[in-house]
Amino acid sequence: MPSQPCKVPRAAVEFLDAAVEQVMPDENAMKAIAAALAERFGEDIAVDPALPGLNELAQIAGHRSHRRFLSRPVAPDLLRLLCACALSAPSKSDLQQCDIVVVTDTTIRAGIVATIPDMPWIMEAPAFLVFVANGERQPVLAKLHGKPFPNDHLDQFFNAAVDAAIVLATFLRAASAVGLGCCPISAVRDHSQTVSDLLRLPRRAIPVAGLCVGWPSQTGEITPRLSLRTTVIENRYGERDLAEEIDAYDRRRAALRPYRRQRNPERWGEAEFYGWSQDKARQYAVPTRADFGAFVRGKGFCLD
Numbered sequence: 001m002p003s004q005p006c007k008v009p010r011a012a013v014e015f016l017d018a019a020v021e022q023v024m025p026d027e028n029a030m031k032a033i034a035a036a037l038a039e040r041f042g043e044d045i046a047v048d049p050a051l052p053g054l055n056e057l058a059q060i061a062g063h064r065s066h067r068r069f070l071s072r073p074v075a076p077d078l079l080r081l082l083c084a085c086a087l088s089a090p091s092k093s094d095l096q097q098c099d100i101v102v103v104t105d106t107t108i109r110a111g112i113v114a115t116i117p118d119m120p121w122i123m124e125a126p127a128f129l130v131f132v133a134n135g136e137r138q139p140v141l142a143k144l145h146g147k148p149f150p151n152d153h154l155d156q157f158f159n160a161a162v163d164a165a166i167v168l169a170t171f172l173r174a175a176s177a178v179g180l181g182c183c184p185i186s187a188v189r190d191h192s193q194t195v196s197d198l199l200r201l202p203r204r205a206i207p208v209a210g211l212c213v214g215w216p217s218q219t220g221e222i223t224p225r226l227s228l229r230t231t232v233i234e235n236r237y238g239e240r241d242l243a244e245e246i247d248a249y250d251r252r253r254a255a256l257r258p259y260r261r262q263r264n265p266e267r268w269g270e271a272e273f274y275g276w277s278q279d280k281a282r283q284y285a286v287p288t289r290a291d292f293g294a295f296v297r298g299k300g301f302c303l304d
């Protein structure tokens with residue numbers, strides 16, 4: 001007698017289908033996380049397949065900055081949703097000292113880009129935002145309620161800048177979740193006063209970073225980071241050979257992502273081996289933003 005096909009109730013089939021959908025992406029996600037982190041840090045990092053949220057971790061582990069975009073616009077409603085998600089980030093003492101300027105006026109954007117001529121992707125990105133550390137409201141609160149404000153010192157600036165950085169990072173996460181690519185732009189601080197004037201930033205409001213946002217036209221590449229033995233410390237720092245750790249990173253990184261060109265060879269010559277540390281040393285051998293402290297003070301922050 002031929003065997004009867006087993007009748008599985010419809011609901012169970014649907015449940016199994018859903019489970020397979022859950023398991024498969026998670027398994028893929030687990031592999032994606034492991035691969036991304038191995039490329040990033042040069043070591044195998046254990047990923048428990050039973051962890052929830054593996055897809056989100058895969059997005060985070062696979063982070064890359066994007067500088068090339070499709071011409072497809074980013075809908076204003078989507079940008080607003082992402083701003084709302086980003087501003088849902090935690091805030092020091094609930095002080096909420098970050099604002100986001102969505103630069104839709106091409107004249108204003110062109111004015112900003114004119115201060116950063118070597119980064120054409122800023123003008124080419126479908127959307128451009130500026131994340132602002134805004135300490136303006138705190139003294140206003142004190143005044144509104146007739147209270148003294150004895151905390152007008154470096155911590156106020158620092159708190160506002162940290163809040164802005166957290167909101168920026170949260171925006172990056174939110175944007176990546178919907179498939180958008182981003183590139184932060186600290187170069188908006190190359191000419192802070194000009195950018196501040198263009199955006200009419202109030203007193204005690206500082207541009208922390210711009211952000212190019214768009215639908216990526218390329219997948220981009222993972223940038224290797226310093227080894228976790230250098231940047232994750234258990235309990236307390238101990239003896240270490242920083243030069244050796246940096247050299248190991250330079251070589252691991254150069255094997256995967258060699259620099260396409262050397263920085264400032266007219267001044268420094270062509271190095272036989274050109275790694276990350278050589279590049280950063282050359283980058284910071286040129287003074288930049290030396291007037292930033294004066295600008296921040298001029299905006300009304302006390303940095304003492």
Ligand SMILES: Cc1cc2nc3c(=O)[nH]c(=O)nc-3n(C[C@H](O)[C@H](O)[C@H](O)COP(=O)(O)O)c2cc1C
Pocket residue numbers: 063064065066119183184185186187188209221222223
């Ligand atoms: C606060 C901040 C400012 C940045 N400013 C710039 C910038 O002005 N121009 C630029 O092309 N990239 C900028 N970047 C992107 C970095 O160059 C990039 O994060 C770094 O090279 C590592 O690459 P990855 O993000 O793809 O891992 C910035 C990133 C951060 C977090």
